[in-house]
Amino acid sequence: MNNETFEPTIIGFTCNWCSYRASDLAGTARMKYAPNVRLIRLMCSGRLDPTFVLRALSEGADGVMITGCHPGECHYIEQNYKALRRYLLLKRVLAGMGIEPGRVKLVWASAAEGAKFAAETTLFVEEIRKLGPLNWGRADSGPQTVDREVPSTVHNPSSEMEVPA
Amino acid sequence: MTERVGVYVCHCGSNIAGTVDVVDVANWAAEKLGRQGVIIAREYKFMCSSLGQELIEKDIKELGLTRVVVAACSPHLHEKTFRTAAKNAGLNPYLVELASIREQVSWVHSDKAVATAKAKAVVSGAVSRVIENRPLEEIKVPINPNTLVVGGGIAGIQSALEIANAGFHVYLVEREPSIGGHMAQFDKTFPTLDCSACILTPRMVEAGTHPNITLLTWSEVTNVAGYVGNFHVTIKKKARFINEELCTGCGICQEKCPKKVIDDVYEAGLGYRKAVYTPFAQAVPNFPVMDKENCTYFIKGTCKACEKFCPTGAIDFNQQDEMLHIDVGNIVLATGYDLFDARRVSNYGYGRLPNVFTSLEFERLSNAAGPTSGNIVLRDGKTTPKSVGVIHCVGSRDKNFNNYCSVICCMQGLKFAHLVHERTGATVYNFYIDMRTAYKAYDEFYQRVLEEGTLFVRGKVAEVTNAARNEREKGKLIIQVEDTLAGKQRRIPVDMVILSSGLQPRKDAKEVGKMFGISCSMDGWFTEKHPKLDPVSTMTEGIYIVGCAQGPKDIPSSVAQGAAASARVLDKILQKEVALEPIKASVNKEMCSGCRICNGLCPFNAIAFIEDDKVTEINPALCQGCGTCVAACPAGAISGTGFSNEQIIAQIDGLLLRNLEVQEAV
Numbered sequence: 001m002n003n004e005t006f007e008p009t010i011i012g013f014t015c016n017w018c019s020y021r022a023s024d025l026a027g028t029a030r031m032k033y034a035p036n037v038r039l040i041r042l043m044c045s046g047r048l049d050p051t052f053v054l055r056a057l058s059e060g061a062d063g064v065m066i067t068g069c070h071p072g073e074c075h076y077i078e079q080n081y082k083a084l085r086r087y088l089l090l091k092r093v094l095a096g097m098g099i100e101p102g103r104v105k106l107v108w109a110s111a112a113e114g115a116k117f118a119a120e121t122t123l124f125v126e127e128i129r130k131l132g133p134l135n136w137g138r139a140d141s142g143p144q145t146v147d148r149e150v151p152s153t154v155h156n157p158s159s160e161m162e163v164p165a
Numbered sequence: 166m167t168e169r170v171g172v173y174v175c176h177c178g179s180n181i182a183g184t185v186d187v188v189d190v191a192n193w194a195a196e197k198l199g200r201q202g203v204i205i206a207r208e209y210k211f212m213c214s215s216l217g218q219e220l221i222e223k224d225i226k227e228l229g230l231t232r233v234v235v236a237a238c239s240p241h242l243h244e245k246t247f248r249t250a251a252k253n254a255g256l257n258p259y260l261v262e263l264a265s266i267r268e269q270v271s272w273v274h275s276d277k278a279v280a281t282a283k284a285k286a287v288v289s290g291a292v293s294r295v296i297e298n299r300p301l302e303e304i305k306v307p308i309n310p311n312t313l314v315v316g317g318g319i320a321g322i323q324s325a326l327e328i329a330n331a332g333f334h335v336y337l338v339e340r341e342p343s344i345g346g347h348m349a350q351f352d353k354t355f356p357t358l359d360c361s362a363c364i365l366t367p368r369m370v371e372a373g374t375h376p377n378i379t380l381l382t383w384s385e386v387t388n389v390a391g392y393v394g395n396f397h398v399t400i401k402k403k404a405r406f407i408n409e410e411l412c413t414g415c416g417i418c419q420e421k422c423p424k425k426v427i428d429d430v431y432e433a434g435l436g437y438r439k440a441v442y443t444p445f446a447q448a449v450p451n452f453p454v455m456d457k458e459n460c461t462y463f464i465k466g467t468c469k470a471c472e473k474f475c476p477t478g479a480i481d482f483n484q485q486d487e488m489l490h491i492d493v494g495n496i497v498l499a500t501g502y503d504l505f506d507a508r509r510v511s512n513y514g515y516g517r518l519p520n521v522f523t524s525l526e527f528e529r530l531s532n533a534a535g536p537t538s539g540n541i542v543l544r545d546g547k548t549t550p551k552s553v554g555v556i557h558c559v560g561s562r563d564k565n566f567n568n569y570c571s572v573i574c575c576m577q578g579l580k581f582a583h584l585v586h587e588r589t590g591a592t593v594y595n596f597y598i599d600m601r602t603a604y605k606a607y608d609e610f611y612q613r614v615l616e617e618g619t620l621f622v623r624g625k626v627a628e629v630t631n632a633a634r635n636e637r638e639k640g641k642l643i644i645q646v647e648d649t650l651a652g653k654q655r656r657i658p659v660d661m662v663i664l665s666s667g668l669q670p671r672k673d674a675k676e677v678g679k680m681f682g683i684s685c686s687m688d689g690w691f692t693e694k695h696p697k698l699d700p701v702s703t704m705t706e707g708i709y710i711v712g713c714a715q716g717p718k719d720i721p722s723s724v725a726q727g728a729a730a731s732a733r734v735l736d737k738i739l740q741k742e743v744a745l746e747p748i749k750a751s752v753n754k755e756m757c758s759g760c761r762i763c764n765g766l767c768p769f770n771a772i773a774f775i776e777d778d779k780v781t782e783i784n785p786a787l788c789q790g791c792g793t794c795v796a797a798c799p800a801g802a803i804s805g806t807g808f809s810n811e812q813i814i815a816q817i818d819g820l821l822l823r824n825l826e827v828q829e830a831v
Contacts, residue, residue, distance in 0.1 A: 009821065020241075021241065027268025030272050035270075035274045038821075043790055047792030052817060059823050060821040072684070073685075112696070
């Protein structure tokens with residue numbers, strides 16, 4: 001597929017208190033932005049289980065945008081820092097799995113930053129457009145089952161995982 | 166059980182229908198999402214109208230719908246409307262899901278085909294999700310009718326009085342020896358030039374003598390536990406070394422105390438107080454406090470002059486700090502502001518050039534009860550200035566210091582100009598970036614000051630210096646400024662410079678916020694629940710913020726907020742119990758391995774480890790529902806109502822159209 005005509009599908013996770021309200025504000029102000037992002041509202045970016053991101057990518061999303069309150073402005077005091085920690089770890093995991101870490105992006109947007117939300121969305125869509133389609137999980141007919149891989153790791157004796165003193 | 170889902174697509178006049186083919190979306194949902202359980206999909210001009218709601222209610226009753234998806238505006242607007250409609254029809258309100266195709270689709274995209282396709286995906290996501298929704302019940306918590314007000318400035322006093330007058334008990338806690346706050350330091354208040362003490366002290370006395378107010382001055386909150394309706398608060402009542410039962414407030418101890426101390430707080434460093442003191446004559450309560458750091462007895466072990474002369478034997482050198490434990494239902498934070506430290510703007514010379522004053526110093530200088538009895542004089546204590554420069558926006562609207570506008574400084578600067586003019590007849594220059602005199606009678610005051618002959622120079626002052634370049638500048642402070650209206654540089658020699666310093670969050674605002682479970686903005690002010698529609702509530706139920714703790718504001722706004730928060734508190738008290746959103750995390754004890762990974766994640770202390778069972782438990786009353794622990798649990802033992810893993814994963818799949826009978830691109 002030609003990257004210029006490729007329309008990425010992106011899942012966006014938003015915080016109920018800041019970035020979802022920023023997207024509300026972008027709407028009220030009729031700011032136009034790329035239509036490729038489909039939003040999921042969470043109560044906090046801290047709710048974002050990294051497996052949601054993997055799920056989205058494996059079920060057909062080409063990128064995932066995570067948004068939350070600016071550091072220090074979290075409505076739950078400090079949970080966005082936990083989202084930040086998970087995000088940084090997740091990017092390393094993705095790289096380890098052979099997926100461009102740029103397919104996942106963290107954006108801070110306060111409830112007042114409708115313009116930023118719109119601009120960041122459009123920017124991210126262009127970044128994903130450059131990366132091209134992910135096609136993870138589309139190779140076979142149904143969703144890939146990660147479960148098949150699980151038993152082999154589970155049955156590793158724990159002694160083998162220990163670091164010798 | 167297969168759910169019976171109804172999908173309702175709103176036109177919102179042309180707001181949605183103009184960009185999204187709503188008929189196509191409804192037909193598509195009925196056809197393609199049938200396997201998901203959609204048995205009916207309708208579109209209607211205005212779903213939120215009573216006719217639209219009736220449509221849904223009728224379908225719930227007649228078609229036996231078990232789930233409802235309304236594709237309309239943002240859930241922040243009408244979620245409650247449709248939940249109530251469902252409730253009226255006998256369906257649990259939490260089985261309704263809003264799919265926003267207005268704010269998030271029709272208003273932000275212009276291509277109709279693209280917008281329609283996205284709307285379908287959003288509806289699909291909501292349908293998948295709603296099936297995983299579970300009926301929830303609001304959680305009811307009883308309310309303790311007592312209230313804690315922290316901070317005895319004008320905002321806190323107002324708040325305490327409103328609640329006390331309504332017949333409920335208030336604990337008013339103040340860190341300083343007296344209530345009154347910054348307002349007690351001012352001479353006049355803009356724009357009416359009311360004497361600050363004259364309008365404030367009756368309120369202070371009322372608060373001090375009110376049967377429903379327990380006044381705790383020289384006290385600080387040290388710990389807060391619990392949740393709305395049931396807060397447990399620990400207050401440290403610092404030792405005054407005065408027996409409040411015996412003290413009559415006669416003031417003899419202050420007279421007799423031989424130790425003079427520079428008063429950094431109330432007199433802004435311009436005057437003295439004694440080691441045993443009340444900060445000012447009208448202090449409430451009128452009991453003095455002993456300053457242990459400076460008291461000769463505490464330093465040298467002898468003196469006790471106060472004890473010798475006290476007619477009632479109220480001096481008690483053995484008094485200890487006391488820890489009080491109180492239970493309250495609601496908390497109002499009125500902790501106020503700190504003045505911006507003008508020393509940080511080194512080019513204005515405060516602290517280096519003696520005749521540069523801060524706004525608070527000038528307030529004391531012009532106050533009849535102040536160190537100079539209201540005479541506006543230079544630092545030498547006798548010379549009356551012949552020319553005065555007032556510099557606005559010191560530390561405010563400045564990328565090097567604070568970006569925000571401190572709101573009060575323009576009016577404060579105008580007030581200073583008027584007072585200087587009136588009392589000394591000196592020439593007054595005001596240096597401003599923009600003149601901000603919004604609100605009732607403010608601009609009229611500006612006009613009045615203009616007419617009095619105050620000179621205004623529009624420009625940010627570059628420097629205040631005493632390095633004279635000619636005879637005219639000798640012995641003066643020279644204000645170097647670009648006059649942006651005239652388009653040239655000016656050097657204006659004056660005798661006195663007043664810096665209209667901005668307001669800053671309290672130094673300890675972050676720690677205080679943490680203690681009460683509320684957050685600060687990037688600037689450091691406490692964050693309100695909604696900047697427009699809920700300015701005194703916070704994200705933590707039962708905690709309210711008023712006055713400058715929430716952001717810079719003037720006296721009328723502080724008073725209005727104080728009263729507003731009281732209305733919110735009374736509303737809660739009179740309900741006798743409060744309904745909490747049932748978005749909570751809970752632990753499945755069977756699945757919990759006791760790994761304790763979640764234990765350190767909760768800023769609300771809702772997570773506790775039960776040593777006996779070796780499992781973790783979540784207190785639903787403390788849980789605020791952020792879901793961070795749900796995301797962290799490696800065993801999947803924690804589930805979050807309203808935003809469960811099942812709901813979110815279903816929504817992901819739905820949004821990506823993995824739920825369709827036949828895979829196809831829309």
